[in-house]
Amino acid sequence: MIRFDDVSKRYPGGHEALKQVSFELEKGEMAFLTGRSGAGKSTLLKLIMLTEDLNQGQILVSGRNINRLPQRQVPYYRRRIGVVFQDHQLLFDRSVFDNVMLPLQIEGYDRHEAARRVRAALDKVGLLDKEKLNPITLSGGEQQRVGIARAVVNRPQILLADEPTGNLDPELAAEIMVLFEQFNQVGVCMLIASHDLSLITRLKHRMLTLEQGRLIKDEHQPSRRGTSS
Amino acid sequence: MTAKVNTRGNRAGNSRTSQPARQRLSAWLVLHRDCAVDALHRLWQQPASSAMTLTVIAIALLLPALLYVTGKNLSQFDSSLAQANQVTAYLRAEVNDSAVDDLRQRVEAHERVDTVRYISPEQAAADFAEWSGLGDVVESLAQNPLPASLVVQLADTRYETAVQVQDLLRDEPAVDFVQMDQLWLQRLDSFLSLTRRAVVALIVVLSLAVLFITGNTIRTSIASREAEIRVMNLIGATRAFIARPFLYTGLWYGLLGGALAWLLLGLLMLLLGGPGAELLTYYGNQYQVQGMGAAASITLLGGSAALGWLGARLSVSRHFTRF
DSSP states (O other), rough: OOEEEEEEEOOOOSSSEEEEEEEEEEOOOOEEEOOTTTTHHHHHHHHHHHHOOOOEEEEEEEEEEEEOOOOOGGGHHHHHEEEEEEETTTTTTTHHHHHHHHHHHHOOHHHHHHHHHHHHHHHTTTOGTTSSSGGGGHHHHHHHHHHHHHHHOOOOOOOEETTTTTTTTOOOOHHEEEEEHHHHHOOOOOEEEEEOHHGGGGGGGGEEEETEEEEEEEEEEEOOOOOOO | OOOOOOOOOOOOHHHHHOOOOHHHHHHHHHHHHHHHHHHHHHHHHHHEEEHHHHHHHHHHHHHHHHHHHHHHHHHHHHHHHOOOOOEEEEEOOOOOOOHHHHHHHHHHHHHTTTEEEEHHHHHHHHHHHEEEEEEHHHSSSSOOOOOOEEEEEESSHHHHHHHHHHHHHHHHEEEEEETHHHHHHHHHHHHHHHHHHHHHHHHHHHHHHHHHHHHHHHHHHHTTTHHHHHHHHHHHHHHHHHHHHHHHHHHHHHHHHHHHHHHHHHHHHHHHHHHHHHHHTTTTTTTTOOOOHHHHHHHHHHHHHHHHHHHHHHHHHHHOOOO
């Protein structure tokens, strides 16, 4: 589903964010991407999102080399990938419902069909009763769940998350992870960047560890429990 | 690996692909309508700054419109005087009647001449006395100072015809001098073509002004909606989709600015129309104060809307950085 072949990324100014990273995620696989801040987790996700260009190597998504995608096709490519951001990137000038509606609006869905899907997504994250509220009135955990609803509303095959639990207390973070596991169970391929080792080692999924831009560990069944750095 | 991305997505069970074309068209229309309404709503939400922008646009558009209307009113004289297709030949005093008769017949035989009317010095004096009310003065003169004349009615209203007949008459020994109404008509004509050029020049210059005003307003609007643009971009909105609200905003600025200019012009016409109409009555009943007219009004509104849209478009292509 997602394949990195010898990928390197250097930012202007010389900082090498990723060095010769190679891995492959299968269809329907769930993996965590971990490492300290600055290890290159966000950069790796940005390369998949095509918000950054790589300097070397290639990235294949669904067998397609995304770095050869013409610029005008990039939006259509992005629609097939759901993204959950640490700061959730919600728009506070509209309701929860309208925030989740946005990806469907962009795709030009019929209004009734879109409304049905928005409600289904909100129901999934347990916020159906808050659809009319402005997201600014919601708690951090609820805002993150609105962000997740928006990421999954057009049923992407791939879901990326960049520190989705970064601002949440452990209990809420665990809830969010449960939600992610549910999406994974219906076949969504997931890559979740997180430095919260105590949480993610408990979940027993594949774990990719980055250190200073290099992929230093790729454990399919991490055995450690509760280790934190 | 397929080189071409299926733009409608290739997910199984995607209802987007299974939506009939009509439904998709209606969704598209709804999208545009919502976008237009939303853009108008946003203008309404910032009444002070919107009003200021609209006023500036309206004033920029008002100037050429005003000049156009002025020219239009002046050209009434042009078209009505074109019907005064007469050439008057004043005859020398010493010319005898038979020579006059001879000349008259020759002129009348000319293919471009309709009729020739002889006005004797006595007749001229009587006409003058009646027209000017200075009958006593004329009578008190020992000698009639007015010459006899031939009033030549031309067959058409073309300037060349008038010149041709004028040249013909001027060469006649019996003719003292020839007067042609077309002469000052020519002056009016060149004045009018000057106004027309001024209108064109003003339209060009002030269109640029409207373009920059909307462009700059849209720039600030893009800056204030940066978060939205960023999010839309991240979740796969096309450039066209992101730009659409701004283009509609530009369109509204142009259209409403044009409408305001039109209203201001109407107001000015109302203020100036009264004295103007009074002035025109001195020149006869056939003149009336004229407004823009339907075609020019539609051009004004359509043109200003197009300018607003174009200004927004330029701003969007300048300020949407790498997406």
